[in-house]
Amino acid sequence: MTTPQLIEQIRLKKSFLCIGLDVDLSKIPEHLLKEEDPIFAFNKAIIDATHQLCVAYKPNTAFYEAYGLKGWKSLERTIQYLNQKHPEIFTIADAKRGDIGNTSSMYAKAFFEDLGFDSVTVAPYMGKDSVEPFLEFKEKHTILLALTSNEGAFDFQTKTIDGKEVYKHVLETSKTWKNSENLMYVVGATKAEYLADIRSIIPNSFLLVPGVGAQGGNLQDVCKYGMNNSVGLLINSSRGIIYASNGKDFAEVSAEKARELQQEMATILDVY
Numbered sequence: 663m664t665t666p667q668l669i670e671q672i673r674l675k676k677s678f679l680c681i682g683l684d685v686d687l688s689k690i691p692e693h694l695l696k697e698e699d700p701i702f703a704f705n706k707a708i709i710d711a712t713h714q715l716c717v718a719y720k721p722n723t724a725f726y727e728a729y730g731l732k733g734w735k736s737l738e739r740t741i742q743y744l745n746q747k748h749p750e751i752f753t754i755a756d757a758k759r760g761d762i763g764n765t766s767s768m769y770a771k772a773f774f775e776d777l778g779f780d781s782v783t784v785a786p787y788m789g790k791d792s793v794e795p796f797l798e799f800k801e802k803h804t805i806l807l808a809l810t811s812n813e814g815a816f817d818f819q820t821k822t823i824d825g826k827e828v829y830k831h832v833l834e835t836s837k838t839w840k841n842s843e844n845l846m847y848v849v850g851a852t853k854a855e856y857l858a859d860i861r862s863i864i865p866n867s868f869l870l871v872p873g874v875g876a877q878g879g880n881l882q883d884v885c886k887y888g889m890n891n892s893v894g895l896l897i898n899s900s901r902g903i904i905y906a907s908n909g910k911d912f913a914e915v916s917a918e919k920a921r922e923l924q925q926e927m928a929t930i931l932d933v934y
């Protein structure tokens with residue numbers, strides 16, 4: 663999916679919500695455990711109930727890798743279902759990859775060609791040659807970790823090198839890389855106070871913003887400082903939506919939670 667197509671979906675749905683499909687078998691409704699593929703059954707029900715309220719889904723691959731081959735199969739079924747039934751939805755493999763160049767090329771093939779995701783999250787730590795193989799996929803998006811939502815972000819990302827914070831180096835340097843127009847960035851909702859500075863460096867890029875809901879980030883603050891002329895935000899919520907109920911009504915309740923966020927977004931878009 664191209665960036666203009668994503669922006670058009672945000673406009674049509676009045677939503678910039680991304681729903682995180684972080685499936686933990688110990689948290690899903692018990693009746694689903696009898697299904698042949700409980701993870702896919704859970705995801706399908708959540709997608710069927712919420713697809714009109716969001717513009718993106720983000721399976722975090724850790725939640726699938728943890729179940730070995732079966733988990734990887736569930737991830738494949740989920741992305742195939744999304745691509746076939748909802749090609750208008752932007753898909754994010756939250757895999758946080760990145761390695762020496764030839765290895766990154768294989769990661770890029772795995773997520774873009776084999777699985778068919780629109781985007782993948784990538785760690786910037788190994789530098790330019792570890793990210794450029796992802797950027798070579800011109801129709802795809804590489805979402806670079808800039809300033810993450812967790813407490814550990816302060817261990818390295820906000821430390822200063824040559825008078826500048828590391829996350830700013832990530833933003834400024836990555837902008838100079840080949841095909842950098844395919845870059846988006848992860849900025850945690852818990853770091854809203856950094857967004858004005860971040861926007862001064864990358865005014866036009868999309869930001870994937872996890873950390874609202876379960877991690878305590880605030881949607882209004884993120885929008886106030888993080889929105890740009892094209893909205894430029896994908897706000898992720900995972901546990902706050904998909905585990906709102908673990909009864910038979912789990913899909914309806916997840917849709918209620920998604921609708922609450924979507925309506926808050928619609929109100930913000932109306933005055934924006």
Ligand SMILES: O=c1ccn([C@@H]2O[C@H](COP(=O)(O)O)[C@@H](O)[C@H]2O)c(=O)[nH]1
Binds near residue numbers: 812849850900
């Ligand atoms: O900085 C980051 C980067 C990624 N994540 C991921 O987003 C979701 C958040 O889940 P919630 O349940 O809404 O807290 C999860 O997959 C994280 O691994 C992040 O939280 N922060």
